[in-house]
Amino acid sequence: MKAMSSMERVLTTLGHREPDRVPLFLLLTMHGAKELGLGIKEYFGNVEHVVEGQLRMLKKYRHDCLYPFFYAPIEVEAWGGEVIYADDGPPNSGAPVITSAEKVASLSPPDVYRTPCLLKVLDVISGLKANVGGTVPIIGVVMSPFSLPVMQMGFGAYFELMHEQPDFFWKLMRVNEAFCCDWATAQLKAGATAICYFDPVSSPTIIPREHYLETGFVIAKRTIASIQGPVATHLASGRCMGISDLLPQTGTAVVGVSMEEDLDVLKSAFAGKATIMGNLNGIAMRNWNAEDAEKAVKKAVSLAARGGGFILSDNHGEIPWQVPEDSLLAIGEAVREWGRYSLGGDHD
Amino acid sequence: MERYCMYDPSDSMLDTAFWGALMRSNRHDAEQIMRQLLVQTSPPGSAEKLVVTALERIGADWESGRAALSQVYMSGRICEELMALIFPRTPDGNNVSGRCAIVLLNDYHTLGKRIVLSALRASGFSIQDWGQMTQEQLVAKALESDVEVLLISTLMLASALKVKDLKTELDAKGFNGKLLVGGAPFRLDKRLWKDVGADATADNAMDSIRVLSSLLGRQS
Numbered sequence: 001m002k003a004m005s006s007m008e009r010v011l012t013t014l015g016h017r018e019p020d021r022v023p024l025f026l027l028l029t030m031h032g033a034k035e036l037g038l039g040i041k042e043y044f045g046n047v048e049h050v051v052e053g054q055l056r057m058l059k060k061y062r063h064d065c066l067y068p069f070f071y072a073p074i075e076v077e078a079w080g081g082e083v084i085y086a087d088d089g090p091p092n093s094g095a096p097v098i099t100s101a102e103k104v105a106s107l108s109p110p111d112v113y114r115t116p117c118l119l120k121v122l123d124v125i126s127g128l129k130a131n132v133g134g135t136v137p138i139i140g141v142v143m144s145p146f147s148l149p150v151m152q153m154g155f156g157a158y159f160e161l162m163h164e165q166p167d168f169f170w171k172l173m174r175v176n177e178a179f180c181c182d183w184a185t186a187q188l189k190a191g192a193t194a195i196c197y198f199d200p201v202s203s204p205t206i207i208p209r210e211h212y213l214e215t216g217f218v219i220a221k222r223t224i225a226s227i228q229g230p231v232a233t234h235l236a237s238g239r240c241m242g243i244s245d246l247l248p249q250t251g252t253a254v255v256g257v258s259m260e261e262d263l264d265v266l267k268s269a270f271a272g273k274a275t276i277m278g279n280l281n282g283i284a285m286r287n288w289n290a291e292d293a294e295k296a297v298k299k300a301v302s303l304a305a306r307g308g309g310f311i312l313s314d315n316h317g318e319i320p321w322q323v324p325e326d327s328l329l330a331i332g333e334a335v336r337e338w339g340r341y342s343l344g345g346d347h348d
Numbered sequence: 349m350e351r352y353c354m355y356d357p358s359d360s361m362l363d364t365a366f367w368g369a370l371m372r373s374n375r376h377d378a379e380q381i382m383r384q385l386l387v388q389t390s391p392p393g394s395a396e397k398l399v400v401t402a403l404e405r406i407g408a409d410w411e412s413g414r415a416a417l418s419q420v421y422m423s424g425r426i427c428e429e430l431m432a433l434i435f436p437r438t439p440d441g442n443n444v445s446g447r448c449a450i451v452l453l454n455d456y457h458t459l460g461k462r463i464v465l466s467a468l469r470a471s472g473f474s475i476q477d478w479g480q481m482t483q484e485q486l487v488a489k490a491l492e493s494d495v496e497v498l499l500i501s502t503l504m505l506a507s508a509l510k511v512k513d514l515k516t517e518l519d520a521k522g523f524n525g526k527l528l529v530g531g532a533p534f535r536l537d538k539r540l541w542k543d544v545g546a547d548a549t550a551d552n553a554m555d556s557i558r559v560l561s562s563l564l565g566r567q568s
Contacts, residue, residue: 084456086454086504086506088506089504089505089506089507090504092455092456092457092504093456094456154458154459155421155457155458155459156421156425156458156459156462159418159421159422160422160425162418163373163418163422204413204416205413205416205417206416206417206418207416207417207418208415208416208418208419211416211418237532237536239413242413259536260413281536281537283505283532283533283536283537283540284536284537286505320505320506321505321506322505322506322509
């Protein structure tokens with residue numbers, strides 16, 4: 001089979017057909033700083049750094065996407081919150097921006113085009129698009145309106161709001177939905193190929209299915225319908241089998257799946273309805289040698305590659321800072337060796 | 349309500365009713381069940397047994413994927429509040445002695461700590477909450493407080509890995525307590541707690557009751 005571009009490879013698998021090889025998404029963010037010999041804060045402080053970092057990693061690891069995602073709390077930063085940087089991990093969000101349910105009543109979403117931290121991301125997307133055109137998918141990222149409050153107000157306070165103050169909860173959802181739609185639209189306009197809709201709170205790991213049906217499911221259907229481009233839903237290590245019948249109904253084309261569930265079972269559950277993306281263990285990956293990487297890749301390919309509808313990736317949506325270059329290179333090599341569909345489709 | 353009047357601590361129907369109220373995050377029903385229990389019978393530790401039985405079941409449900417984190421969190425919080433409300437003289441639960449503290453090490457994700465704290469306090473443990481600390485702060489506090497068990501909660505891998513440096517420094521400075529670690533990195537990498545030199549790990553809040561009891565040399 002003729003070698004495909006990354007875009008062709010991904011589009012083919014999204015169509016539930018077999019490309020030349022299994023697409024590999026190394027969802028790398030902070031590693032760009034290592035490429036440039038910079039600290040994490042310094043790296044994300046400059047658009048040119050992030051563009052250069054992403055392009056260098058694309059070339060080095062020969063994987064199949066660009067990931068202009070900075071860090072999760074960037075959206076909280078946009079709402080006026082604090083971002084706390086670390087030297088050896090992703091930035092965290094600081095004190096909650098919503099300190100009481102009553103504050104929700106006066107909340108209004110930030111204007112994407114007047115928010116410096118978001119404008120930086122848009123500039124990175126434009127810069128990447130100018131470099132790769134339509135040959136490599138550029139994956140924009142939004143936090144779902146349903147999951148963003150974990151950073152806006154803290155997990156515990158959010159659970160309590162959900163259970164005890166439904167009026168404020170739904171008010172918050174409406175405000176967050178408006179922002180999410182604006183933010184996704186701006187990224188698509190800047191050149192993103194697709195939007196990754198991070199929605200860990202919707203996972204049955206976090207809330208029961210019955211609760212999801214009344215909340216996250218309704219919100220995802222409304223929000224994804226308002227995004228004028230392809231959407232991948234990622235539950236950030238959370239399980240999804242308990243809602244596998246519902247996720248495709250939200251309009252998502254891809255589901256990021258957990259290492260806590262079996263890939264073959266997931267593949268069957270989503271067959272023909274959504275592409276699954278996962279589920280390499282990013283935590284264990286920091287200790288992988290070439291043999292470990294090959295074993296993990298071969299196993300995933302054997303369980304989920306047949307017939308397309310599969311993208312190999314980590315299970316969380318962001319590879320930890322501690323994962324070394326050698327492990328990432330080994331994963332790339334293993335995919336090129338064992339992920340080829342020209343092996344006759346026998347991946348067992 | 350009548351069926352609660354004949355409470356026997358082994359009454360599985362009562363246990364199931366209380367568990368059901370917690371799984372629905374229904375504080376009112378949970379409180380009514382516990383108050384009925386205490387009106388009709390007051391064997392020592394019966395309320396605590398009711399709480400522990402329900403939280404153990406929810407912990408097992410969480411491990412098997414039948415319960416969600418929101419249910420674990422709300423259950424722990426409701427139980428902690430009920431125990432404090434019904435037994436106001438022991439709001440922190442002082443039935444199980446032992447100098448223990450829980451802390452976040454260089455991590456800002458408080459939920460796991462909160463869940464573990466609620467479950468332990470509702471089960472009668474006295475646990476100091478040290479909030480979030482850097483290694484330097486934690487070493488000083490641990491030495492000054494002379495705790496028997498230090499529970500460390502993490503979500504970020506970088507924070508989990510920092511336990512190794514913490515352990516080295518604590519050992520060098522003569523800390524005699526034990527380190528019990530927990531959180532997502534330790535769940536996802538089963539060797540990690542040993543790699544960082546911890547004395548034990550617990551997979552969830554209810555498991556922390558068992559492990560902490562063991563570290564303190566008591567039966568859970």
